[in-house]
Amino acid sequence: MTIRILGAPQRYVQGPGAIDRLAEEVAIFGSGPVAVIIDPVARQLLGERILQLLPQARLLEFGGECTAGEIDARAAETQGAAIILGVGGGKAIDTAKGAAIISGLPVGIVPTIASNDSPTSHIAVVYTPDHAVEGVRRMRTNPALVLVDTAIIAGAPRRFLAAGIGDAMSKPYELAGAVAGKGLNFFGGQPTELTLAIVERARAILLADGLAAMAATKPNEAFERVVEAAVLLSGLAFESGGLSIAHSMVRGFSTVPQLSGLLHGEMVALGTLTQIAAGQGDEAELGDLAQFLESIGLPTRFAPFGITDEATFRRMAEVALGAPYASNYYRSLEPDDLVRAMQLLNERI
Template sequence: MRILGAPLRYVQGPGAIDRLADEIAIVGGGPVAVVIDPVARDLLGARIAAQLPAARLLDFGGECTGAEIAARAAEAEDARLILGIGGGKAIDTAKGVAIERRLPVGIVPTIASNDSPTSHIAVVYTADHAVEGVRHLATNPHLVLVDTAVIAAAPRRFLAAGIGDAMSKPYELAGALAGGGLNFFGGQPTELTLAIVARARAILLADSHAAMAATAPDPAFERVVEAAVLLSGLAFESGGLSIAHSMVRGFSVVPQLSGLLHGEMVALGTLTQIAAGQGTPDELREMADFLGSLGLPTSFARLDVTEDAVFERIATVALTAPYAGNYHRPLAPQDLVRAMRMLDAEQRA
């Protein structure tokens, strides 16, 4: 079967937050419980209250753990829609609450640091910030609302991370296709998915530097945000993941790397995937130059990861990811260790 999943409704543009009440009415309405992180509450609390005066605001505690999800679910009371507002982990907590309560979810990201807003997946962590596993909504979010004025006001490190996350998708789709892996709906990618991945790559290569330099939403900024949030989200769910995201599981257990944003980890994972044999040395160098020009990490040594034992632990944990087999050949831990070492060798060359 060819399967594509997508949010019921996607809305993007400056001032979009002021359409929130109307958009929620379109997708079903009803009492709303809002999982919101502290930064988003300070930034948008008054505007959310004006749009949804009866909504219950549930404060996100800082990490998307099973305990955090259960606590917020207990506070949701009579809600008929869960809304997640903030960064990726607050969003995933809202998805977790919706899963526990069997309710639809709406997502309002305040940064464009990764492609989780459109997906039906919530990544759950342990209390010490290592990836524990994933949970799945029955459907994709009913609403994804992206206010690009809010996104533009955030530090550019977040947008760079979103670009790093999105830039993995051409390589991961190729890995999934070569390895015979299915997408996150248990199907093959559609022709639309292939077109989405190609368009996202073209936008990111053409417009990322202009978007990073923009002081307010402009056409290049809007295209890059859409590529990082919508196109990348559709690409990974309906295309499949590979080594780049498998590496994130390994990176998350190493203290020197655990403080990186998800998209920063994915950038390193993409380079590792290319270095493991998917691309030529020239392709590896070109991608490292592009990602590095956006301020994304391209070297393990610069992050104080140098010991063989640490590389081996990363590789061993990475290969436990369910999509680690989505590659053109089977990989052993030493293959990934050599690939990671290659990045540092390229930086010294």
């Protein structure tokens, strides 16, 4: 019998104004200089505030893509620091994780958008310079700190929150695929009962409060629940549960120029629908999920991006099936299965 494993960050702090707790939260993990890997948008928004809260902080520039070269360059600049902070979007965050792997330092995460569930995980997704997924790197532990200021999150364009919801909505289907395929989670174990409960709670929150959170102009109870579901619950679910076809498809999508402008969570939304259309769910379930995703502005078909030809579908399918979690499904899939599933999405009116 395989051992059960759950991983999680040491501390998770969320709420409007949470950034004001940054100094005391960082101090929990030691004293000394702080190396802050921060993207340009976050630097403009929070750079001065971070320096006021952490006078010993050094703000390091982020080049825009989480490549091996970017990680190496930023890691070299963290020498002498006691902790690394990753501030901004998912790629700056993953670069901070990659630098932490090289330097052996603890890492804290301060997301400025809730577009995906990367903040809580021990995984950094690395891309090629031309923006295709190259692979993943793993820290020995999850981040020491994840601090989510929902007043900052609420100020971001709602497209980012929609993407976060799209990413999180994949987890019930991917966990089911991983369990059916007898796949292991990202810690090499089976999901715990807590993981199963987390996935169901996240799904319930997103369906009940997703539209209200999208409409909120400032943090309220619905917004807080949805952000927690998209960042914390979804993050715990994917790492301690496992991924399946939805995220495998992202690898294929990332190789197609027509989809290069999509956010990760927007790609995952298309991937989840592909996973269901490949046979995991029936037509009613596919229609219900597509309707919900459409209601918050997420893509549900490929035709609007000019993708209708079989050759492109096949190329995406073949790359997707090379992902390490593509076998986490209730049956073995061939490229033809995924091609037909994607074509089915295009045929929906």
